[in-house]
Amino acid sequence: MSKALTTPAATTDVLHYTAFTTSPAGGNPAGIILDASGLDDAAAIAIAADLGYSESAFLTPGPDPEDSRSFALRFFSPKAEVDFCGHATVATAVALGERLGSGLFHFHTPAGPVPVTVQEDDGALKATLTSVPPRVDEADPADVTEALAALGWAADELDAALPPKIAYAGVRHLVLAAATRERLADLDYDFDHLLALMRRLGLTTVQLVCRESATVFHARDPFPVGGVVEDAATGAAAAAFGAYVRDLGLVAPDAKLTIHQGHDMGRPSLLEVTLRPGEEHIRVSGTAVRI
Incomplete structure (x- = not known):
């Protein structure tokens, strides 16, 4: 078309x-x-x-x-x-x-x-992109508190093993990990509140994740700065997340991650993230079809 x-x-x-x-x-x-x-x-x-x-x-x-x-x-x-x-x-x-x-x-x-x-x-x-050099920065606790307020999430609903960080692989994302899949699925956030925070912090999305296993994750990415409530698949955030889990030492140096996104909005997506030993760049792979 x-x-x-x-x-x-x-x-x-x-x-x-x-x-x-x-x-x-x-x-x-x-x-x-x-x-x-x-x-x-x-x-x-x-x-x-x-x-x-x-x-x-x-x-x-x-x-x-x-x-x-x-x-x-x-x-x-x-x-x-x-x-x-x-x-x-x-x-x-x-x-x-x-x-x-x-x-x-x-x-x-x-x-x-x-x-x-x-x-x-x-x-x-299938296309495999190689990211620009990524980085992972600390998230200010006050900013995390404000993000949780905009999301309507409580601090005790986060996964303590995946702490809030700001991850970058071309653009910046605030990574917040839900402790349960149910928490991730129930997303009804304050658009204007989150938009104002993201503009102040220079964020492209807030990457909300939930860990299914050591290398399988579910994700949702609010994108109010683009005028869109939510992304169905966010390759830039997937690359940044690859740097995030590597930085935290959560996966092997040669890990391959699977990220499921879009299911909660009726557009299931599959993103594959590959880390290579001794290489800082992150690879993200996926198929695409004409509509």
């Missing part, structure tokens, strides 16, 4: 893909504009707002215009530009893989270079 959108700058075809799923009914949808050369920022935001997806991807030629697999890649939510978006990156890589073939793509994002490999996996194209 493609949709023609007329803007003051250009007439642009928008591709519609959903990432971290093999079904059009699952995953996190993204609009993809394969040639955004004629669009300014205002036009890009207008397209993203019209689409209503959490983020959409806008491509222009990379630093080497002769390299057909190198692109400048920017992301816009319905409200503003976002430095990095994992699900739109995966969706874009799969869309390009369908047109240019499997292999390596070089994306130059506002957060830094993000190489993505596309390969066929069990009859579907």
